[in-house]
Amino acid sequence: MSYEPPRPAGRLLLTPQDKDAAARVRRLRGMGLGARAEPAFDAFADRLAEVTAVPYSMVNFIDENRQFFAGLHTPDGDGLRDGFGGGPGVVGRYMARDYGFCPHVVVRRKALVLEDVCDYPRFAGNPVVDEIGVRSYLGAPLIDHTGIVLGTVCAVDIEPRPWGRAGLETIKSMAAELVQQIELREGGGLPEG
Template sequence: MRYDPPRPAGRLLLTPEDKDAPARVRRLRRLGLGERAEPALDAFADRLAEVAAVPYSMVNFIDENHQFFAGLHTPDPGGPGALPATAADDGGRAAPEVGRYLTRDYGFCPHVVVRRKALVLEDVCDYPRFAGNPVVDEMGVRSYLGAPLIDHTGIALGTVCVVDVEPRPWGTAGLETIKSLAAELVGQIERREGGGGI
């Protein structure tokens, strides 16, 4: 499923400029990443969700225009932790399902890639810079924890992240865990380049 919501008219979106996107796209293509879902990356996302005890987790590769969740874990629709049914867009329609694609204006991973540092948002609403992101109102996101996937070339390929619909006290332990898991996945990606698999 692909979800490319329209950009709200007159709304200032603070998605950072990404000067490294062309180099990232070339690197991802060489690695064969970012264009299709991969069972190994879905399994990694499942593990992220289990470790962090969250309903949503992603292995996210970002190009010039979109984010692609090559690894994705979501709860069963209507199950515990699912996006609230009350979240709706301006037309009164139900909130979109979490699919494999998202524009760069949605979410927080583009910030992680450009900053090249982990991002901890225990309650997104506490941060004016991030509280206005469309995922907050339209999808019910309240908490985010993500780390960049920086390989040996120095390119930030994407992120690993976990998301919840409730505020979460991630703390130092959460930050260290997401950074450790990001480093682990980078190691797997680099082994893939050498002929191994993820």
């Protein structure tokens, strides 16, 4: 699979073309994922936020048009609502594919570490930088046993963060752990939600 970096379109940067979106949506629907928030995913996002010491973390499933945070941790739970918007610093359960960095992780099929998004012209113009105040991002893909990238797990900070190799290993490990939990659930090993 090839990856083409996004090209500037005025101030916004284009989200990379996602040729696997239709297959991902079929797989997510077949697994019953990506349509509703689940307490187990919120708990996972809470733990990820604690481990990485960030104000925001997500379990994110992505379809052709939007991102859905099935697991979401925000400061004091103030962003736990349906929708996106409502002012600076507000994160809801849904976000357009053009917002954020997770769609890039999905297409790249590998982790993305941005210690300071402003250091990367490709990412600095993303709407989440100004609208939410994102300055640092750490994300990894959720790749299941069929080879489909279901979505991502990510940790986000409003301050630059020196994630280093330890941060990269942490996010990759957390992603692998969640994929294992999802596959156990699919096989009947764990209860849903």
